[in-house]
Amino acid sequence: xxxxxxxxxxxxxxxxxxxxxxxxxxxxxxxxxxxxxxxxxxxxxxxxxxxxxxxxxxxxxxxxxxxxxxxxxxxxxxxxxxxxxxxxxxxxxxxxxxxxxxxxxxxxxxxxxxxxxx
Amino acid sequence: xxxxxxxxxxxxxxxxxxxxxxxxxxxxxxxxxxxxxxxxxxxxxxxxxxxxxxxxxxxxxxxxxxxxxxxxxxxxxxxxxxxxxxxxxxxxxxxxxxxxxxxxxxxxxxx
Numbered sequence: 184x185x186x187x188x189x190x191x192x193x194x195x196x197x198x199x200x201x202x203x204x205x206x207x208x209x210x211x212x213x214x215x216x217x218x219x220x221x222x223x224x225x226x227x228x229x230x231x232x233x234x235x236x237x238x239x240x241x242x243x244x245x246x247x248x249x250x251x252x253x254x255x256x257x258x259x260x261x262x263x264x265x266x267x268x269x270x271x272x273x274x275x276x277x278x279x280x281x282x283x284x285x286x287x288x289x290x291x292x293x294x295x296x297x298x299x300x301x
Numbered sequence: 302x303x304x305x306x307x308x309x310x311x312x313x314x315x316x317x318x319x320x321x322x323x324x325x326x327x328x329x330x331x332x333x334x335x336x337x338x339x340x341x342x343x344x345x346x347x348x349x350x351x352x353x354x355x356x357x358x359x360x361x362x363x364x365x366x367x368x369x370x371x372x373x374x375x376x377x378x379x380x381x382x383x384x385x386x387x388x389x390x391x392x393x394x395x396x397x398x399x400x401x402x403x404x405x406x407x408x409x410x411x412x
Contacts, residue, residue: 225404292344
């Protein structure tokens with residue numbers, strides 16, 4: 184299994200409080216992603232990173248910010264949590280090896296963080 | 302229009318039957334395509350990549366149609382263990398490796 188861990192795995196927080204989720208990898212992969220998964224919506228991309236300090240928005244980035252100060256960690260912050268952010272959050276990692284015959288790796292996922300905002 | 306669209310199902314199929322899923326994508330510059338499988342309350346895991354020439358892995362066959370911008374997954378001789386949600390994935394933004402998922406298609410194999 185790929186070395187990717189998410190913390191915490193479960194969290195209950197109150198509306199209006201800040202929350203930070205952590206994704207940690209030991210694979211030295213360049214690309215990291217944060218998704219949320221809700222019934223009827225599948226996996227929706229929040230933010231992703233293509234290198235240290237290089238990030239971009241996904242389709243549902245409002246209310247979320249990210250930081251990647253080192254290769255192994257990608258943090259997702261909810262500045263002021265709302266009930267609509269109750270969801271399961273998944274982190275993923277991937278890599279590309281152009282010109283080396285290995286192509287693109289699959290995206291490996293963490294086990295998810297179940298966040299409830301009350 | 303969503304970047305990647307799938308029929309959400311559910312598909313309820315008798316054991317041994319053949320079932321097919323389609324997934325359409327809107328960005329004609331999309332680079333790579335995959336099918337992932339997700340079991341209930343678990344993380345998604347790669348099922349197979351989708352190549353331009355089509356590819357097969359046992360009972361599973363994946364096809365890509367660039368002209369019509371869709372990918373397909375065919376499962377033959379379905380097993381009870383195939384019950385899961387199947388997600389198509391499209392990579393765009395060459396260099397930035399943006400992975401976009403479809404909403405997933407839920408499959409239940411009935412004994």
